[in-house]
Amino acid sequence: MHTLDDLKAGRLAGVTRLNLQCGLEHFPKEIFDLADSLEILNLTGNRLSELPEDLGRLHKLEVLFCSDNRFTQLPESIGHCPALEVLGFKSNRIEQVSPAALPRRLRALILTDNCISALPEALGDCPDLQKLMLAGNRLRELPQSLARCHKLELLRIAANHLQALPDWLLQLPRLAWLAYAGNPLPAPYCAPEDAGHCPRIDWQHISLAHVLGQGASGVIYQANWQQQDAAVAVKLFKGQMTSDGSPLNEMRACIAAGDHPQLVRLAGRIDNHPEQLPALVMQLIEPSWFNLAGPPSLQACTRDTYASERRLSLSAVKRVAAAIASVSEHLHRRGITHGDLYAHNILANEQGQCLLGDFGAASFHAADGGPTAAALQRIEVLAFGVLLGELLACCEDDCSSLRALQRRCVQPEVLLRPAFEQISQQLQKIATP
Known part of the structure; x- marks a missing residue:
């Protein structure tokens, strides 16, 4: 964490990342002295309610975090930042999002825990959008224009006022991680009050x-x-x-x-x-177990980060893949999508045994085999395909059968992807000598 004194004294000249959390009520003008170097600006945890109109002077700024402040609208000056890709305004008081506030190069937009009831159609004019975090707002519908965001991979719309999931949402070719629980959807898509027997x-x-x-x-x-x-x-x-x-x-x-x-x-x-x-x-899990990967970085956006030394045997990859396919099939039969099927949510040991955890993004759906349920399940199959590709990248050996299965799981046509029942059957054949 940097200090305001260091900033004003010029001792931060040339920094690419600036973190200021010191009760700021106004944007320090000295930040502009860093315009030729600053790439990441973190002003989370202050008392800011506005940003300067000439924010675009920060021409190298790629990441801006202003969470836990007092903004009531997303400042339009943000849209003037030519290099901005990642924008985080979680836990403010934002009610309005102007089309002018959306940078053209936007890859990740985080507006969790605000008071937003509508988003502009201009959101669909951000062709590189990969990650959209909107949980805990007041949205009654999503902009139709999001159907054009063919690179969108992760979407969080839980705890809003949505009464339906739009058809186009279930057809996005790269959507892999979706959370929608806590909306007034029809009964099969809501978490039951009595979710099952539990002592x-x-x-x-x-x-x-x-x-x-x-x-x-x-x-x-x-x-x-x-x-x-x-x-x-x-x-x-x-x-x-x-x-x-x-x-x-x-x-x-x-x-x-x-x-x-x-x-x-x-x-x-x-x-x-x-x-x-x-x-x-x-x-209680044995302390020797470890997370298969770390969560996505700013650069990776929606992709896990793996330790450079992480290597897996082909047998371990097969065991992990079969285990995760099996538990995913189990969940889907119960009308649950995990929503966060990532390696960083998988605990494993050196023998390839593993456990799937973290149900924070889990959602419910009808277990009736209908087209909506099938599409929601195939969205999760894409997440499995991404995971399988990452495991193969860490593998000491190659396996053409696993790679062929992985390609089927990540194909852009949602309903052409296999169900987890089929995936499990295929993995059993691959594992059989």
Whole structure:
């Protein structure tokens, strides 16, 4: 984090990235002194409500983050920045988005947790748009023009006021990660209040130990449970909106997912938390297990980042692919799409055993085999195809059969992609000598 004193004293000359979080109420004019070098500007966590009209002077600026401020509209001066590609205004008070505020080169737009009821049709004039984060707004419909955004790969529209999913949305050729839970959609597409049988565990029977990790939706602790000798994991969900949607929807999806060898086993949900926080008790994973990849970077946008030393044997790739196809088939039969089928949400060990986690982007659909359900499922098949391609890129050996399957999964015609049942059958044949 940089300081305003250093900026004003000229000690930041030539920096490409500037992070200022110091209660700013006005945009420091000294930022313009960095116009010939500045590429990433992070003003998150201040008290800003406007940006200067001549913001376009920052002609090298590629990334602008202004989350957790006081903006009520997306400043039109943003549209004057010629190199801007990534724009983040999460958790403001934005009600209006002007067409003039949208940079032509936009790749990622993050407007989560605002008060937006409509988006301009000009959004469809951003041909490079890959990532669109709109959860936690007041949208009643999406701009028809988004049908032209053929590069759109990740879309978060959970917790809005949408009453239908438009047909064109289900035909986008590169859409792979979709979250729409928490909208007033027809019953099969809403998280049920009673998502399935789940034992109740009284908070008094739980003793928290240390934090294992935390994410946007909650904190995971190692804990002791009076009912068993072995330690467990407890996830306490936060109440606020996440980039994917509502933590309550995530909890319902975890419960509705049921049992599968590639899912973290759920022991029960907690009652009587002193702060009434929703919480789940789950099996504790061995610390030797690791995430297959890291989440997408600014440069990768929608693609996971893999450690350069990460190498996988062909047998391990086959085991992971078969396991994820199997658990995805299980979820689809239950009317659930995971919505975030990524390597960074897969825990694995060195033997190729794996578990799929993080249901923050999960959504429900009718398990009736109809065309809408089929399209939603095939969108997730594209995510699997991307994952399989990444695993093959880390593989020590090649496999023509796996590559042929991967190409079928990523083809642009949504309904021509195989279902997970077919994928699992094909992977069984590939695994058979």
